[in-house]
Amino acid sequence: MAYSEKLLDHFKNPRNVGTMDKSQKNVGTGLVGAPECGDVMRLQIEVDEASGKIKDAKFKTFGCGSAIASSSLATEWLKGLSVDDALAIDNMKIVEELALPPVKIHCSVLAEDAIKSAIADYQQKNGIEVKETEKSGH
Amino acid sequence: MNNKRQIYLDNNATTPCDPRVVDEMIPYFYEKHGNAASRNHPFGWVAEEAVDYAREQIANLINVDSKEIIFTSGATEADNLALKGVFEMYHRKGNHIITLKTEHKAVLDACKKIEKMGGQVTYLDVDSEGLVDLEALEAAITDKTILVSIMWANNETGLIQPMKKIGEICEKHGVLFMSDATQVVGKLPIDPKATGVHLMAFTAHKMYGPKGVGALYVSRKNPRVKVTAQMDGGGHERGMRSGTLNVPGIVGFGKAAEIASKEMAADAERLSKLRDKLENALMASMEEVYINGSKEHRMPHVSNLSFKHVEGEGLMMTFNQDIALSSGSACTSASLEPSYVLVALGLGDDLAHSSLRFSLGRFTTEEDIDFTIKAITQGVNHMRDLSPIWEMYKEGVDIDSIEWSEH
Numbered sequence: 001m002a003y004s005e006k007l008l009d010h011f012k013n014p015r016n017v018g019t020m021d022k023s024q025k026n027v028g029t030g031l032v033g034a035p036e037c038g039d040v041m042r043l044q045i046e047v048d049e050a051s052g053k054i055k056d057a058k059f060k061t062f063g064c065g066s067a068i069a070s071s072s073l074a075t076e077w078l079k080g081l082s083v084d085d086a087l088a089i090d091n092m093k094i095v096e097e098l099a100l101p102p103v104k105i106h107c108s109v110l111a112e113d114a115i116k117s118a119i120a121d122y123q124q125k126n127g128i129e130v131k132e133t134e135k136s137g138h
Numbered sequence: 139m140n141n142k143r144q145i146y147l148d149n150n151a152t153t154p155c156d157p158r159v160v161d162e163m164i165p166y167f168y169e170k171h172g173n174a175a176s177r178n179h180p181f182g183w184v185a186e187e188a189v190d191y192a193r194e195q196i197a198n199l200i201n202v203d204s205k206e207i208i209f210t211s212g213a214t215e216a217d218n219l220a221l222k223g224v225f226e227m228y229h230r231k232g233n234h235i236i237t238l239k240t241e242h243k244a245v246l247d248a249c250k251k252i253e254k255m256g257g258q259v260t261y262l263d264v265d266s267e268g269l270v271d272l273e274a275l276e277a278a279i280t281d282k283t284i285l286v287s288i289m290w291a292n293n294e295t296g297l298i299q300p301m302k303k304i305g306e307i308c309e310k311h312g313v314l315f316m317s318d319a320t321q322v323v324g325k326l327p328i329d330p331k332a333t334g335v336h337l338m339a340f341t342a343h344k345m346y347g348p349k350g351v352g353a354l355y356v357s358r359k360n361p362r363v364k365v366t367a368q369m370d371g372g373g374h375e376r377g378m379r380s381g382t383l384n385v386p387g388i389v390g391f392g393k394a395a396e397i398a399s400k401e402m403a404a405d406a407e408r409l410s411k412l413r414d415k416l417e418n419a420l421m422a423s424m425e426e427v428y429i430n431g432s433k434e435h436r437m438p439h440v441s442n443l444s445f446k447h448v449e450g451e452g453l454m455m456t457f458n459q460d461i462a463l464s465s466g467s468a469c470t471s472a473s474l475e476p477s478y479v480l481v482a483l484g485l486g487d488d489l490a491h492s493s494l495r496f497s498l499g500r501f502t503t504e505e506d507i508d509f510t511i512k513a514i515t516q517g518v519n520h521m522r523d524l525s526p527i528w529e530m531y532k533e534g535v536d537i538d539s540i541e542w543s544e545h
Binding site: 003011012014017019031032033034035036037038039040041042060061062063064065067068113 | 456467488526527528529537
């Protein structure tokens, strides 16, 4: 299978790999997927409390190249977004950007889930009502 | 990472042709292009003679009579012919077949078809090394059992089954014994007759011969076995397999068998050293590397390893510009199911997803292995740096205690 240049670049030079202190109040952590399925993503956001914007994002992913690239790309996009804008990131945007083949669309779905899960964690910690977002079925 | 040529460590998928094989085949595309079934002109006679000679070369490799070799298009066809052909031929005697969960799809899917045709098939479990449970096998035999089908050596793990003991059980109960020996023929000396195997499928392209040609050994004496043809036509191959013979392919198959007879012992010795070097180096330089299958009962050129908390397909992407091999993680398939063979050994799905199969071959060099050791080590370290579950493991988190969101 031939992968796009962008995908290969994110795979070989993943952006924002790392771990944040999940006990911090302004850090939201999303852990999605399962080892049995061959994909686990952990995506974390750090929210600037004054502006309500995401000032940093980190990830670690166990999975195939597409899963790693999808989560790397997601962290790039998240930085500087408001929480609401982050919630609006659609997995199909990731599919387009990385030119994911059909069998790898689930990797983008997982990245979207990871974003939503990290935001929900942040909102719960901070007593913000978690918005019911449309859960992408998979 | 730059390497002059791609390193090929996927010889269980297919081997390159030995140049000596190709040289032998070429005249049979041009001046010697006859149909081996043309009985009334020299083109036909030359072709027939070449086929007879190749049949001898192949029969010699496995110590059978050349009349017992039925040419097919490959091992898949030979497996189908053996299973369905026996089922049809012996249906008055019974309709029950016994096989293993770790067989190749050519056997498993043929068995599924036989079930639809009114057959009964028992798919036996294997132990954690992949070995058949001989007691369970014997217990599964009923008065309706006509055939036991067990592969000689497994394509994914290289595991070699206790064929002689299985043969004795089949003999004792008067049941035919068939084996898919695709991975072992031309790699290790085997003798189906002395082992009690009555039908045996194998192919040229796993032993440095061409693709598109295989064979089924069918015992002619003690017992005389017959299979019902699965393709109707000119009655070639003693009526068991119609169709114009692939003369160049068969010539190449014969040459490959002749070379194997002479060289397989030296190949096996050299490759087992390289395989052990690869395995020992990887296991010494990294933690949490596991050998899948049996270390003891194993083909000399195969190593199936799991690198814990690293996903196999992603790992392969770190070096697949340089090294070709395969993974038990079937992340490319829509099902997302990892290797059913590894799962049958009782490996958790996570370890099955973390597996790579290295299969060395005649043209593998020590340089290839040295390069591979470096590339795999770098790749695993890269992937572990990225892996959240590796991080949890290093922090002492019990991964099994986490409630994962299945998807």
